[in-house]
Each structure stands twice: as C-alpha cells, then as structure tokens.
Amino acid sequence: MKWPINKSRVTVVGSGNWGSVAAKLIASNTLKLADFHDEVRMWVYEEVLPSGDKLSEVINQTNENVKYLPGIKLGNNVVAVPDLEHAVRDANMLVFVTPHQFMEGICKRISGKIREDVEAISLIKGMEVKREGPCMISSLITEHLGVNCCVLMGANIANEIAVEKFSEATVGYKENREIAEKWVRLFNTPYFMVSAVQDVAGVELCGTLKNVVALAAGFVDGLEMGNNTKAAIMRIGLRRNEGLFQAAVLILGGRNRKCAEAFARNGGKRSFDELEADMLQGQKLQGVSTAKEVYEVLSHRGWLELFPLFATVHEICIGSLPPTSIVEYSQS
Ligand SMILES: NC(=O)c1ccc[n+]([C@@H]2O[C@H](COP(=O)([O-])OP(=O)(O)OC[C@H]3O[C@@H](n4cnc5c(N)ncnc54)[C@H](O)[C@@H]3O)[C@@H](O)[C@H]2O)c1
Numbered sequence: 001m002k003w004p005i006n007k008s009r010v011t012v013v014g015s016g017n018w019g020s021v022a023a024k025l026i027a028s029n030t031l032k033l034a035d036f037h038d039e040v041r042m043w044v045y046e047e048v049l050p051s052g053d054k055l056s057e058v059i060n061q062t063n064e065n066v067k068y069l070p071g072i073k074l075g076n077n078v079v080a081v082p083d084l085e086h087a088v089r090d091a092n093m094l095v096f097v098t099p100h101q102f103m104e105g106i107c108k109r110i111s112g113k114i115r116e117d118v119e120a121i122s123l124i125k126g127m128e129v130k131r132e133g134p135c136m137i138s139s140l141i142t143e144h145l146g147v148n149c150c151v152l153m154g155a156n157i158a159n160e161i162a163v164e165k166f167s168e169a170t171v172g173y174k175e176n177r178e179i180a181e182k183w184v185r186l187f188n189t190p191y192f193m194v195s196a197v198q199d200v201a202g203v204e205l206c207g208t209l210k211n212v213v214a215l216a217a218g219f220v221d222g223l224e225m226g227n228n229t230k231a232a233i234m235r236i237g238l239r240r241n242e243g244l245f246q247a248a249v250l251i252l253g254g255r256n257r258k259c260a261e262a263f264a265r266n267g268g269k270r271s272f273d274e275l276e277a278d279m280l281q282g283q284k285l286q287g288v289s290t291a292k293e294v295y296e297v298l299s300h301r302g303w304l305e306l307f308p309l310f311a312t313v314h315e316i317c318i319g320s321l322p323p324t325s326i327v328e329y330s331q332s
C-alpha cells in the first residue's frame, strides 16, 4: 500500500468543554482522511480530581474528559498529554482552544519549540488589549509564534455538538484557500457543517463579541423582562452593527447568558467570579473579560457612545450600574 509521504499531525491545545469536543470531531476525521495521522494529541492543563487521580491519566484510561465533557467518548485515537511542549512538538497543525486569558502565556511557553511548517487555527473567543490597541487571539498567535492562523467560529454550544446535534461553523482565512479547505476537511462532519470565508477579523470579532451580547440577554432574563424586551435591547444596542451580529445574537443558550441571568436575579450582589466558580465547575466565562477589553478599546478611541450596549454591559458587570440599566439605557 502506498502512503502519502507528508501526513499531517494534529494537536489540540486545550481540553475544556469545547476543546474536548473539537478533539472528538477531529479524531473522527483523522481516522478517515489518508493525509492525516490517526493520532490526535490533546494538551491537558493538568488537574488533580477529587478522587486523587490526574485528569490526563483518567482521560487516557476512560477515553472521556470526565471533568469538562463527561459521558462522551472522545475516540481512542485522542491522546491526552499534560506536557505542553511534548504535545505540540511534532504537530504541523495546531488547534488552539483554551480560555483566551491563558493564550499569551501558552504562546510564550511554546515559542521556538514548534515545527517550522506549522499551520494554526484558533477556536478561541476573546481578545487581548495592549497599550498599542486590541489584539485578537489569532493575531496574538501569529505574533508570538510566527505562524499563519485561521479561525473557526460559529453558533456552537459544545455540549450540543458533542451529542451530534446539527450545527455549523465558519473557518476564516487570510489568503491561503488551500489551507482553509484543509481545516474544513478536518472539522467537517455530517452534523457539523463547516465552510470557509476569506475574512479572519469578521469571523473572529462576531464570535468574540457574541459573548458580550449573551451577557446582555442574560441580564434581561434575570430581570424577567421577556423575549420582546430581549429582542429590543439587542436591536437598539446593536443598530449600527445589526448585520454583523445577526448570527451572533442567536447564541444565547450558553454559559455567559446563564451566569448573567443569575447575576441579575441576585441584583448584582454576587460577583461573576463567584457565579463562575459556583455554576461552571471549572469552566470559564469569556464574556465578562471580553466586555472589559471591548470597553477599554471603545473608551480609548472615544467610541463608547457608538456602542452603548457593550459599554452598559461592562458597567453592569463591574457593579457601576445596576442590572436594570440594560433596559433603562435603551429607553433614553
Ligand atoms: N464551550 C463552548 O460551548 C464553546 C463553544 C465555542 C467556543 N468556545 C470558546 O472556546 C474557548 C475554550 O473554551 P472551553 O469551553 O473549551 O473551555 P472551558 O471553559 O470548558 O474550560 C476551561 C479550561 O481552562 C483550563 N485552564 C484552567 N486554568 C488554566 C491555566 N492557568 N492555563 C491554561 N489552561 C487552564 C482548564 O483546564 C480547562 O481545560 C473559549 O474561548 C470559549 O469561548 C467555547
């Protein structure tokens, strides 16, 4: 039998809720695609479980991420690796899917320790704000690692994709259509339909800002204002950017919305840190820090009045405004 000489090796950097589902999707495809090695390494930020066992060892024994995706088999070709450098060193396709606040540290740790021919993709929603301005996570990866970085975003709640309910996502790429199509083949399944567009910034921004919109929706739910109010808040707040966010606002079933609902129900008396710790069992909220980052960018540029929804969400999150402001500002 003749094997292709240049088979690609994939490593998933991250093993939370979406990271584990991404590994499952990819592993189902590498078994079928002749130009990929079957094995998919998944970097695990090591944790000791209440049983005293190490998470990475339990994943390899049970083929399940018992903490972040319990009850779902990842595929026998997924190998959990707790050593970050070991996880990435042989891969030429790196899939980044950690909470965004950890990415800069991860990039610094692996800089100079990856193959020269690496192609990267980010599934991460978030941004870093520097003195020079905002930096989306795909740009952060490119800057630190010197690699091309696509993005994959969509109306994707990981737990639903894990049980193979139909959904879709978009790969955003800069120039190389061939690479984008390779990523599409790696992720696409009958229940996860992936397409590609030549627009990294648009795809990544929609995915990222959706988490702030989801907080606004959660505040309205917590105030028990109903669906009409929720739709009105979205439309008024985003009127200048309606088209951009039409798809994003549909994704309201996730963790950001849920925690924001609890925050508003408690009248803002319990912080998001507390709610995250109580409600998410180690999973991380991205919307609250994204709201802060977006606020800093808007404030720096003098654009706060142009994006009242984003500004109000941040001020509610930090306790400068009560949750009811999400409705009041729209009425003014
Ligand atoms: N979960 C979803 O439905 C979903 C869907 C689409 C996109 N996303 C995005 O994917 C990204 C990753 O989210 P997730 O759901 O896979 O993660 P998660 O919130 O479920 O899990 C948190 C992860 O962070 C790890 N972690 C904790 N402390 C760490 C540290 N100091 N350094 C490095 N890692 C640490 C944990 O081990 C765990 O793997 C986020 O940007 C999120 O917005 C999530």
Ligand SMILES: O=P(O)(O)OC[C@H](O)CO
Residues within 6 Å of the ligand: 125, 154, 155, 156, 157, 158, 211, 214, 251, 253, 254, 255, 256, 257, 285, 286
């Ligand atoms: O659970 P959330 O709120 O982080 O949302 C999950 C994804 O970002 C939805 O696309």
